[in-house]
Amino acid sequence: MDEVTTTVAQVHPLARKKKNSFFGHLWENRVFLLLVAPGALFLILFFYIPVLANIVAFKNFSYSDNGFIASLMQSPWNGIDNFKFFFQSSDFWLVVRNTVGYNMTFLLLNFFFAIFFAVIMSQLRNRKLLKVYQTSMLFPYFLSWAILAYFVLAFLSPDKGILNHIITGMGGKAIDWYNDPTWWPLIIIILGVWKGIGYNSILYFATIMGIDPAYYDAAMIDGANKWQQIKHIVLPHILPVATLMLILNIGGIFRSDFGLFYLIPRQSPSLINITQTFDTYIYRALSQTNNIGMATAAGLLQSIVGTILLLIANWIVRKAEPDSALF
């Protein structure tokens, strides 16, 4: 360590002179500061200032002609009225029910299917085929919901879609998919899991492939069958990754994939009740009612609950199993 300090001092003669002053330190680190500058500026503009701009949630916001700061200053405070308005609207429970309900379902199903797929993929005999499967399964993950909305339309279009072709072909009655909420929770869940499974299983798959073969050797000698091997070797090994995923998912329980809930149901009025989540609600509050204060309040609530849940989940995990905690 001492050696390093001396070399630094040799390279930067100026640093020795101004060693202990604040500006001396800045000068000494000028290259590193230059390297972090663009990123730091980005964080200030697109993270720290927007975080502060959340005070709009406590204001009756209106635009001022004199710019953003003037709008913020001139809009009168209204305490927690925006939150009250949001809590008392009939939308509140609907939005919470949908967001949390879909997320709990996604959390459970993603867990199950990601681990299931990772385990069976790790046990396949043919590596070439495995590669083909994995590549295909990642394809939907790389596409946007804007594109997938058209994929879905090809199946669900009431007059041209392939599903109604099949249904009427078998003598059934065509379903007006985009006006009939019955099937939508299922459609949303299938699409969400389907799109993410390739990605979600990769982390587990990589972990399983990293397990030392000696464990299997030992299990074979002890006469363990396949299921016992999976239960006693594979599952304990992926537990830390699963825990990490759980913490992150719990932190995101109030978040939703905007594209899935906004574009896939094609904004059909009959489907709003079953597909409205925090994010679509906030966007619609901005674009349709222009109620900035209330929309910000809803978003702030979403963020705060998310952060608190993340910290609690992490705290619990750290108590039980310090190595699995996120931080």
Next chain:
Amino acid sequence: MRHKKHITAVDIRSFSAGANLFFNIFLALFAISCLVPFIFIIIISLTKETDLTIFGYQFWPKHFSITSYQYLSKFGSQVVRSLGVTIFVTVIGTIMNTMFSATYAYAISRNEFRYRRFFTMFALVSMLFAPGMIPTYLVVTQMLNLRDNVWALILPMAFGVYNVLIMRTFYKTQVPDAIVESARIDGAGDLRIFAQIVVPLAVPGIATISLFTALGYWNDWMNALLYINNDNLVPLQYLLVRIQNNMDALVKSASQSAQLGAAAAQIPTEGTRMAMVVIATLPIALTYPFFQKYFVKGMTIGGVKG
């Protein structure tokens, strides 16, 4: 000897022949379900328009036709324009994000950077709390005045903390301290060490984050939804969203014939729409299998804490 051991290791891990066949069929069916929708869209885009009107979407239409694609070059101006916007935004945005994330990560990965801890926290805090859609919208439109500006599509994604974490892990594991130290003893400055020694060693990491970023820009429609009204600045993905909205508006206002004409003029035919979807998807479909290695690396590196 080593070869033999490798084979036994695979055997131990593998299913029995019967289970292997069963799960192969299962995975194959699932893999097909991931590819079929896109193949279906390609077929629709190649179906004769009259067939679409009469029979709807079919996996094997009676008449094939490439008129949809010919029509694209006529309806063209908007599609070509949007494709141009998407390519511009993707290229510039990816260069900016990759550069800014890679340099930031390098600085916070070096122990001799005095403010390393501060800037690490400065970035990590942003992963704990989301500033929210509306406050960001207000900053972009009111403070930065970027409404209907192409930079509104670039700047909000021009840096990525997740990319920083990937690159930091990369520098720590792939760039030996000894090389950096010996370069320093030879008299190279920090900037030169970074550009001439560290960057070449970190190419796989840079490839990973730039691919992630390019994909993010190519697929982005959200920023356009929030900030863009001007037709000239509509990226391809948002053009698809807009056409869908116009179609929906058309269905909703079917009784109001005055609006009908105006909205209908904005909407390309069925086949043309699907041809646009193909054009937006094809670059991803054709390239990602080759870059998959890097994507997977990024996904698994990002999962490592440190």
